[in-house]
Amino acid sequence: MESIRQKKVGKLIQKELGEWFREKNSIDFPGSMISVTVVRISADLSIAKVYVSIYPGQIAKETFKKITDQAWAIRKELGYRIRKNLRIVPDLHFYLDDSLDYAMRIEELLKK
Secondary structure, eight states, X not given: OOOHHHHHHHHHHHXXXXXXXXXXXXXXXXXXXXXXXXXXXXXXXXEEEEEEEEESXXXXXXXXXXXXXXXXXXXHHHHHHSTTTOSSOOEEEEEEOXXXXXXXXXXXXXXX
């Protein structure tokens, strides 16, 4: 069970990363829409599991590889944004959230 502090830090990171992806989307990740769906923080606030959803699904693997390759730069930018709220910025571990693709596939099957 997550503590209140973990939830607050998770929401803060989710908000800031979502804004960062929105700002950098057309430059760094053209042709895709990236949204941060969930952020889970470890108990000691040192690791953040960031689940991202990438649309369209055809270029999701390429875009996700770019995100993971730039994880250190994203963490650095996040540090600048939340420096007044947290002393130590957690390590970011990105995971691909494919629940949107799964829901679309189920919808296609139900229409048949």
